[in-house]
Amino acid sequence: MTEPLRIAIVGFGEIARRQHMPAIARTSRAALVAVADPVRSSPDLPHFRDLQALLRDGPEIDAVALCAPPQLRREQAAAALAARKHVLLEKPPGTAVSELAPLVAAAHAAGRTLFASWHSRFAPAVEPARTLLAGRNITKVAITWKEDVRVWHPGQAWIFEPGGFGVFDPGINALSILTRILCEPVFAKSAELIFPSNRAAPIAAELELSDQNGLPVHAAFDFRQTGPQTWEIHCETDTGPVALLKGGRQLRDGGRLIVDAEKEEYPALYRHFLALTADGRSDVDLAPLQLVADSFMLGRRHVVEAFED
Amino acid sequence: MTEPLRIAIVGFGEIARRQHMPAIARTSRAALVAVADPVRSSPDLPHFRDLQALLRDGPEIDAVALCAPPQLRREQAAAALAARKHVLLEKPPGTAVSELAPLVAAAHAAGRTLFASWHSRFAPAVEPARTLLAGRNITKVAITWKEDVRVWHPGQAWIFEPGGFGVFDPGINALSILTRILCEPVFAKSAELIFPSNRAAPIAAELELSDQNGLPVHAAFDFRQTGPQTWEIHCETDTGPVALLKGGRQLRDGGRLIVDAEKEEYPALYRHFLALTADGRSDVDLAPLQLVADSFMLGRRHVVEAFED
Numbered sequence: 001m002t003e004p005l006r007i008a009i010v011g012f013g014e015i016a017r018r019q020h021m022p023a024i025a026r027t028s029r030a031a032l033v034a035v036a037d038p039v040r041s042s043p044d045l046p047h048f049r050d051l052q053a054l055l056r057d058g059p060e061i062d063a064v065a066l067c068a069p070p071q072l073r074r075e076q077a078a079a080a081l082a083a084r085k086h087v088l089l090e091k092p093p094g095t096a097v098s099e100l101a102p103l104v105a106a107a108h109a110a111g112r113t114l115f116a117s118w119h120s121r122f123a124p125a126v127e128p129a130r131t132l133l134a135g136r137n138i139t140k141v142a143i144t145w146k147e148d149v150r151v152w153h154p155g156q157a158w159i160f161e162p163g164g165f166g167v168f169d170p171g172i173n174a175l176s177i178l179t180r181i182l183c184e185p186v187f188a189k190s191a192e193l194i195f196p197s198n199r200a201a202p203i204a205a206e207l208e209l210s211d212q213n214g215l216p217v218h219a220a221f222d223f224r225q226t227g228p229q230t231w232e233i234h235c236e237t238d239t240g241p242v243a244l245l246k247g248g249r250q251l252r253d254g255g256r257l258i259v260d261a262e263k264e265e266y267p268a269l270y271r272h273f274l275a276l277t278a279d280g281r282s283d284v285d286l287a288p289l290q291l292v293a294d295s296f297m298l299g300r301r302h303v304v305e306a307f308e309d
Numbered sequence: 310m311t312e313p314l315r316i317a318i319v320g321f322g323e324i325a326r327r328q329h330m331p332a333i334a335r336t337s338r339a340a341l342v343a344v345a346d347p348v349r350s351s352p353d354l355p356h357f358r359d360l361q362a363l364l365r366d367g368p369e370i371d372a373v374a375l376c377a378p379p380q381l382r383r384e385q386a387a388a389a390l391a392a393r394k395h396v397l398l399e400k401p402p403g404t405a406v407s408e409l410a411p412l413v414a415a416a417h418a419a420g421r422t423l424f425a426s427w428h429s430r431f432a433p434a435v436e437p438a439r440t441l442l443a444g445r446n447i448t449k450v451a452i453t454w455k456e457d458v459r460v461w462h463p464g465q466a467w468i469f470e471p472g473g474f475g476v477f478d479p480g481i482n483a484l485s486i487l488t489r490i491l492c493e494p495v496f497a498k499s500a501e502l503i504f505p506s507n508r509a510a511p512i513a514a515e516l517e518l519s520d521q522n523g524l525p526v527h528a529a530f531d532f533r534q535t536g537p538q539t540w541e542i543h544c545e546t547d548t549g550p551v552a553l554l555k556g557g558r559q560l561r562d563g564g565r566l567i568v569d570a571e572k573e574e575y576p577a578l579y580r581h582f583l584a585l586t587a588d589g590r591s592d593v594d595l596a597p598l599q600l601v602a603d604s605f606m607l608g609r610r611h612v613v614e615a616f617e618d
Contacts, residue, residue, distance in 0.1 A: 290407050298471050
């Protein structure tokens with residue numbers, strides 16, 4: 001019988017408590033054994049103020065799930081890999097594409113797994129969409145990813161700080177799905193970035209992307225949505241429209257709803273992490289983060305009214 | 310005897326006339342046979358208004374040197390590779406890192422060379438600096454790259470447009486040298502980006518970079534320099550300071566000036582391009598462009614007074 005993978009969560013905020021903790025609890029051969037966070041703790045688990053204290057004084061662990069804001073991720077990942085722990089990076093995997101290559105090399109040198117996770121890729125309709133579209137000629141893609149930042153990111157000031165990505169924090173989920181369901185790599189052509197006058201990251205963005213065949217891809221991201229929320233990718237194909245709806249929970253082929261399931265992203269994500277650690281592999285796809293970096297580099301900036309949380 | 314490589318220049322602005330044309334003239338087995346530009350021409354050469362017209366109506370060519378602003382580069386490169394021409398990209402190689410992978414694939418499929426050139430790497434002191442530093446322990450790097458945009462880029466409005474890079478247009482030259490002379494890959498940690506209120510690209514920037522060993526690298530770029538211009542990289546090492554001065558023309562090891570030569574970057578660059586085409590290889594190092602994209606993504610923006618040319 002295989003021993004369970006002993007995991008510590010570093011950064012015990014919303015995503016850790018709502019998604020990682022229950023997902024680990026539901027994953028066989030995985031056990032949550034400690035938490036590191038400057039403030040928050042879990043009543044049943046050993047608690048440490050940071051990763052260093054955990055590595056020094058904590059129970060034996062095999063892996064860490066890094067769930068703190070992205071600005072802290074690289075240093076934590078480097079320390080964990082130096083201590084020969086497997087590393088799961090929440091998305092986005094960092095604040096710079098260039099910081100990942102040294103981490104990949106460190107994981108390889110330590111014989112440990114580095115997993116730059118993209119939870120939206122584990123939504124139930126994503127793989128069926130990929131399979132369906134592989135047999136079609138796609139002629140146009142339109143992404144609409146609009147959510148209310150006050151509902152989904154209350155009090156998360158870091159999200160509007162440099163390296164916090166602003167509306168690209170949810171928008172990168174759409175890009176992680178897009179780069180999974182299309183066969184050809186896409187690149188950024190132009191971007192409009194909407195910055196509130198009092199914030200360091202965009203609250204909305206419009207991107208034009210393409211592939212080598214000239215496929216037009218338009219993406220509209222907005223954090224100012226109120227009322228119904230929209231997480232949709234619509235593809236026009238030579239045999240009719242294909243739509244991924246509700247953040248990857250539903251798949252429509254023309255008028256037909258062919259997938260409609262609960263999301264359950266994080267249990268699937270942890271099953272993949274376990275498979276990676278068992279096989280001694282890493283999985284670091286930088287394409288979504290690259291598209292964001294490119295959008296910032298070539299984007300036009302617009303300043304709008306201040307945003308107060 | 311080998312036939313010369315027949316080259317057309319696309320985009321006949323400053324850099325093409327001052328550097329590419331004389332460099333090709335001085336390169337054996339290379340011949341400039343045509344120019345494509347919406348306005349400018351050369352009295353002795355067939356002239357076409359754009360690459361499409363050149364490919365359709367022009368003389369036989371083997372290669373194109375793409376010297377138009379970066380916003381036009383990807384589409385021109387794709388068209389040239391589709392016509393099975395070797396491609397030399399002026400720096401920066403594009404406005405998005407993500408646009409390069411499809412071009413590399415297209416070059417491979419066409420059996421042609423794609424050369425993302427970094428002219429500053431061909432400055433005479435760069436390779437000696439690389440060799441010298443390979444034997445040292447570097448403890449700190451400071452880059453100062455300050456030039457007067459009115460002197461060096463007169464009337465080049467594109468440089469302050471999205472995708473024009475602003476002060477990163479010269480700054481990326483420093484980054485191309487840095488990523489050549491250091492053994493370890495560097496990544497971006499933070500950036501301050503100074504935007505004039507009336508411009509879409511930064512006029513100055515301060516970057517903090519590092520490598521996996523924690524080497525501190527500071528870079529200061531400024532387009533507002535008047536008087537003496539500064540293009541310097543200073544390294545502190547365990548055996549004293551090493552300095553690359555005058556944009557890579559001079560190398561100092563402590564108090565000793567060990568290289569002091571004319572720049573002659575472009576003839577060396579074309580010799581490398583010829584070697585690549587002869588060997589059927591491509592050379593596309595994206596590290597400098599990646600550092601710029603990362604700096605835009607994680608940088609903090611500051612708005613300063615308007616800049617008038």
